[in-house]
Amino acid sequence: MTSNRPSRPIYLDYQATTPCDPRVVDRMMPYFSEIFGNPHSADHRHGWDAEAAVDAARGQVAALIGAKPREIVFTSGATESNNLAIKGAARHRRATEGRTRVVTVASEHKCVLESAARLEREGFDVTYLPVRPDGLIDLAALEAALDDKVAVLSVMAVNNEIGVIQPLEEIGRLARAAGAWFHSDCAQAFGKIPLDVDALSIDLMSISGHKIYGPKGIGALYIRARNPKVALEPLMDGGGQERGLRSGTLPTPLCVGLGAAAEIAANEMTAEGERLRAMRDDLWDRLRRDLPQVTLNGDADRRIPGNLNLTVPGLESAELLAALDGLSVSAGSACSSGAQAASHVLQALGHDPAKVAAGLRIGLGRFTTRADIDAAHEMLIAAVSGR
Ligand SMILES: Cc1ncc(COP(=O)(O)O)c(C=O)c1O
Missing domain, CATH: 3.90.1150.10 (Aspartate Aminotransferase, domain 1)
Incomplete structure (x- = not known):
């Protein structure tokens, strides 16, 4: 038989x-030992070459979601992006606008739920919306949960266990109407389904490299620059890289890998x-x-x-x-x-x-x-x- x-x-x-993807690995290789400069070294060619590679990668990531390169901040992965987006937006808006609420969904990834739980311990009022038996959120329940105290609404695009795609366009519209910043964990969606931050009214988007045939240990956060201009309280203090939002030397080969993975995904x-x-x-x-x-x-x-x-x-x-x-x-x-x-x-x-x-x-x-x-x-x- x-x-x-x-x-x-x-x-x-x-x-x-x-x-x-082996094509991604090939693109990364020169940035380990040949083009090894610190991308933040502004005084010499070694730094500039690394910076150019990081900027090109930023452009490749931005292109896949209809964003501008300067709206992309590199992180270590979607866990960090989710933490920075949710905690950073909530803390900033409470301090500047008195918005003290966070709304998210029961089926989110643990790093979203745990970020929300930490904010709860800091005195935020967090609402965890239920999902229907099909895994999708109820838009009427979402609308009822939103008011002018909501700093951030966090709803994932694609669930990592059951693969369902939330109605992002409708969710974004409801968030906009309430003045809540719409964060979406797109770790499972970026590079898999079309995403456009303007069409979907997304203000913050989390991205992970290792879910799209890029390397592990790299991710990105999209942060809307205009209409509305989103500001975040950073999680880390240091040299002020990534416009002060994410201090630490960027890993050039990993950034290049994420950029290459995004470009391949866009084509395929x-x-x-x-x-x-x-x-x-x-x-x-x-x-x-x-x-x-x-x-x-x-x-x-x-x-x-x-x-x-x-x-x-x-x-x-x-x-x-x-x-x-x-x-x-x-x-x-x-x-x-x-x-x-x-x-x-x-x-x-x-x-x-x-x-x-x-x-x-x-x-x-x-x-x-x-x-x-x-x-x-x-x-x-x-x-x-x-x-
Ligand atoms: C939906 C979702 N969010 C966040 C993460 C965390 O991503 P990362 O491993 O890049 O930190 C994952 C996977 O691990 C995920 O599937």
């Missing part, structure tokens, strides 16, 4: 992280989205046919092309993962500590504990092949039926 099972493990966890996003959607839908159709008890978590249509989040009733994901040696998929989110806590996202959908414990996230990406999908299908069927 022939088997599709390969000798190397198959990676289907692209929402946790992505491999660095549409075709790649179609390719992933076809493979993802095919896998879902086959799994549904062979395992009729399996259900999908989160809206089926308003979803990024590379994501599936499934529940096999009665089968805990930990048990399923143990049987899936050779297939890297995950239970819930791997973005936290690695400790297996119950998924707060599946809980937010209103699922009972058994269904929460049975969630399985499958993430397809740039290097996923049809053969990988065939093998994954076979392995999933075997794992579920062979228990």
